[in-house]
Amino acid sequence: MDVEQHVSGEGAAEQPILVTRSSMPPLQEYVAEIAPLWESHWLTNMGRKHREFSQMLEQRLEVENVCLFTNGHNALECILEALEVEGEVITTPFTFASTTHAIVRKGLVPVFADIRPDDFTIDPASVEALITPRTCAILPVHVYGGLCDLDALDDIARRHSLKLVYDAAHAFGVRRAGVSAAAFGDASMFSFHATKVFNTIEGGAVCFRDPSLEQKLDQWKNFGITGAESVEYVGGNAKMNEFCAAMGICNLRHFDEEIAKRKLVSERYRRNLEGVGGLRLPPFPADVEPNYAYMPVVFEDAFGATRDEVYEALRARGVNPRKYFYPLVSDYACYRDRYSSAATPVAQWVAARVLTLPMYADLSLEDVDRICAIVRACGNADDADGRGADRR
Numbered sequence: 001m002d003v004e005q006h007v008s009g010e011g012a013a014e015q016p017i018l019v020t021r022s023s024m025p026p027l028q029e030y031v032a033e034i035a036p037l038w039e040s041h042w043l044t045n046m047g048r049k050h051r052e053f054s055q056m057l058e059q060r061l062e063v064e065n066v067c068l069f070t071n072g073h074n075a076l077e078c079i080l081e082a083l084e085v086e087g088e089v090i091t092t093p094f095t096f097a098s099t100t101h102a103i104v105r106k107g108l109v110p111v112f113a114d115i116r117p118d119d120f121t122i123d124p125a126s127v128e129a130l131i132t133p134r135t136c137a138i139l140p141v142h143v144y145g146g147l148c149d150l151d152a153l154d155d156i157a158r159r160h161s162l163k164l165v166y167d168a169a170h171a172f173g174v175r176r177a178g179v180s181a182a183a184f185g186d187a188s189m190f191s192f193h194a195t196k197v198f199n200t201i202e203g204g205a206v207c208f209r210d211p212s213l214e215q216k217l218d219q220w221k222n223f224g225i226t227g228a229e230s231v232e233y234v235g236g237n238a239k240m241n242e243f244c245a246a247m248g249i250c251n252l253r254h255f256d257e258e259i260a261k262r263k264l265v266s267e268r269y270r271r272n273l274e275g276v277g278g279l280r281l282p283p284f285p286a287d288v289e290p291n292y293a294y295m296p297v298v299f300e301d302a303f304g305a306t307r308d309e310v311y312e313a314l315r316a317r318g319v320n321p322r323k324y325f326y327p328l329v330s331d332y333a334c335y336r337d338r339y340s341s342a343a344t345p346v347a348q349w350v351a352a353r354v355l356t357l358p359m360y361a362d363l364s365l366e367d368v369d370r371i372c373a374i375v376r377a378c379g380n381a382d383d384a385d386g387r388g389a390d391r392r
């Protein structure tokens with residue numbers, strides 16, 4: 001596979017392209033936002049910025065109840081605790097370590113269901129087949145910002161009286177038929193990590209349906225302290241500080257512009273890659289308002305090069321994609337003794353073939369063209385123009 005030969009016009013001194021680049025507001029805007037902290041000297045513990053940002057999020061995500069956290073992972077652990085679930089949690093192995101770790105760290109047992117081959121989200125039929133008397137909850141992931149089969153999962157959860165908690169770390173701003181992704185299930189966790197589509201440097205939130213959970217979540221993230229002289233829960237410390245909340249306030253003002261720019265990047269990728277034989281792109285259902293969080297591509301055998309070959313070819317040219325999610329969680333050293341990824345063959349198949357290409361608001365369209373040229377050049381020789389014979 002001689003990639004060099006097919007790609008023209010690049011100098012050796014190109015800047016490396018990373019898989020993502022954190023969104024940041026204009027510096028002056030952030031400085032103005034944090035300036036009042038020098039007056040108040042109130043830096044954390046649910047201060048003004050925390051309150052303001054929390055209210056902005058309730059509006060933006062169109063939900064009644066939002067609780068802010070240091071990060072998405074702590075938010076997830078906390079909501080599992082607050083829901084008082086016990087036993088087995090059906091989840092997906094095609095995710096980031098956090099999803100499964102949260103289950104295990106809360107003393108629960110993860111049970112891995114398989115995923116759907118088209119959008120990589122948990123397969124409701126596989127979930128249903130794994131339900132036992134010990135099952136207490138379902139924890140699906142809106143992978144790459146693509147929404148799960150919300151209706152089927154809701155139906156299963158209701159029929160079996162299970163809690164339904166979404167890992168919505170990727171799905172900030174996504175809506176289906178005008179309804180916010182934050183509004184489904186008993187709760188949804190969002191991550192505002194620097195690498196996510198919306199960031200507070202580090203941060204996260206949980207949106208929840210039952211308003212009676214609010215007090216418990218607030219107390220849990222502050223050591224279980226319930227009053228000046230009373231501590232009722234063995235809580236942790238997971239409070240979002242004022243500087244992170246201020247970053248959230250600023251970034252939220254620019255979120256729509258960011259999404260508009262990401263849309264152009266996504267469209268450029270699709271123009272370059274759609275119809276290339278053996279190359280599968282994520283679906284964009286007509287009723288979903290996407291956030292273009294990631295640019296996953298699946299390399300089927302018909303493509304003519306493996307995912308790892310494409311990965312190496314891109315790296316050799318200064319482009320850094322990610323094998324995201326590879327390996328499957330069930331193949332991690334800390335889990336593989338207890339699980340077999342052969343039990344989730346679709347997830348295993350996708351994990352071996354998927355690559356997430358660079359995607360961020362300021363990625364130039366010329367760079368997208370360059371990345372796609374490298375990818376296409378890896379494929380079958382007769383597909384050098386990017387229009388394969390077996391296009392679907």
Ligand SMILES: *Cc1c(COP(=O)(O)O)cnc(C)c1O
Pocket residue numbers: 071072073074095096098099141167169170190191192193203204
């Ligand atoms: C980022 C991420 C998390 C964890 O979020 P943090 O804010 O980094 O703790 C959880 N699940 C998924 C799928 C993620 O991508």
